[in-house]
Amino acid sequence: MVTAAPTLAEVSEATLLATIFPFFPGGAAVAVGPGDDAAVLATGRATVATTDSMVRGRDWLDTWSSAGDVATKLLTQNLADVAAMGATPTAVLVSLVADPQTPVAWAVDFARALGSGATKAGVVVAGGDLSSAPAGVLMVSLTALGDLGGQPPVLRSGARPGDVVAICGTLGRSAAGLLLLEAGADRAGASGASGDNGEGTPGQHGQQGLRGLCLEHHLRPTVPLAAGREAATQGATSMIDLSDGLLRDGSRIAAASGVSLALESGLLRADIEDLREVVGEQADECVLAGGEEHSLLATFRGELPSGWRQLGRVEAGHGVSLDGRPQAARGWDHFGGDQSRG
């Protein structure tokens, strides 16, 4: 007997799966989709694979994030990792681990948005897993696969002195959006504000528009995924996606490559000035250390591909500097918390 707001405990696994499978795009990449023991995917000689999870209460709050927001964010953070290897995302597998008292509607909305986002990104939803969790727990996990198209991956370790440091996508918007939410902003401010947030060039929108874009980017980020593959084709020497902030993720390229990333504040000024209208004095910190942005940071040994803008240069040394001053690799640490305040 289905009530007005049924929970997962009230429907069978088969019924739930029959409801959500139609949301999941198939395509040429998937030979066998959800429903057998495992999926079968058409792959090239090298497959990129990554996995990432989101947990209610740690990675999102139900007061701010809808099921669709969570699906979009989970998809973006995984696909950005694939793109940051220089690969084209091809397929995802998804896990939902949920308290049986979770509304069926949450699971259905999550699946619908995941399917919609996957369709937009050109990836198939190849399979997944449903598991029950203790009271109050809701967790989603995604594995994303990608294809390098016969080219070598772009690692974190290939930056060399003289390379140009460049970004494709926005800086600091997710962190600014979080600050706005913490200050009581209505999440409805994010609606209807979509459009140019994939572009990421500062200075092309009013203050109200940018507030909305920051909220949007925090709640349901999208990033220019195709830029990863394109950067690889055009000779990127190293690449990473900004999960934990420009300084922390930049320091990862620096450490892996045995170099220093020398950022110039002049090249970050427009990003910071923009965000100052929205979050005041915290704009610098948002741009330098704001996490969950998922824009692509890369180094190039020649001309930048279209859509990328320079932030600095690679030099001999180690760590990340700003106008020559060494910067601590502050940003997010998953268990220890925010190390910049520790």
Place this chain on the structure above:
Amino acid sequence: MVTAAPTLAEVSEATLLATIFPFFPGGAAVAVGPGDDAAVLATGRATVATTDSMVRGRDWLDTWSSAGDVATKLLTQNLADVAAMGATPTAVLVSLVADPQTPVAWAVDFARALGSGATKAGVVVAGGDLSSAPAGVLMVSLTALGDLGGQPPVLRSGARPGDVVAICGTLGRSAAGLLLLEAGADRAGASGASGDNGEGTPGQHGQQGLRGLCLEHHLRPTVPLAAGREAATQGATSMIDLSDGLLRDGSRIAAASGVSLALESGLLRADIEDLREVVGEQADECVLAGGEEHSLLATFRGELPSGWRQLGRVEAGHGVSLDGRPQAARGWDHFGGDQSRG
């Protein structure tokens, strides 16, 4: 400052990763392992992919299962899904979602056992994810990939009347082990009892030995993974691994293939008689409906490969029958609970 029993909150993510990465086997299949944005794996033209999660309090209890047990079980249930497609498991990605108060030792023991099991199974641990969870929550998730070696996958849908229904591996041991634990058995009984549990032929061990094997199979199951690929090569027409019980998983082959699986009690008698010494009257239910066994159930149109034994025949019709009597597809449903008692 590291104390005698440090928690995840007390170590940095980098420190934890540096501790656990050395446990993870690399190999020819992994071009880029853990440490970059994503892993890069050597793949064939078709890649099998599956994912499965385990949650403390739902899928295991700390009183019964060590971190190493959980790792072994998680690995087996995922690799069995890959094997059930007729593929050779090649790589896994792992996620740990944990309350920061989780002891570091749990994570380290988990990673060590995962690495050890992966090495034995010939798969690489290609990457993973660490996320923090609310108080008390501990969850692990695995994605497994496999290679079909250029052959088509063995689906659930290929069984045809006249095929032989056969099993490779044990029946009912995991469920019997759970009953023993629920009745107060000491999990230490599982230690030192390993050896022939990959074989699964009934009647070749004493009662004490079988008790230990049942405990062992429930806590840290291993299954004959290579049998999946071999069955595919030798003409299996359909295949599934026993996650949710012989009747329920059998009914999945029946439904997907549009046939009936006609099991014969005479062919199950040795399994049941064996378990009767351990769990008495519940032996029938363990063999017919016991989940988490992960043995391979398949149908063949000719001679059985070595290691497989017949359980019945495929007939026209639907569902699963035992000596001609239709059986309800009882077994485990992830949110609704055990449907056999509902």
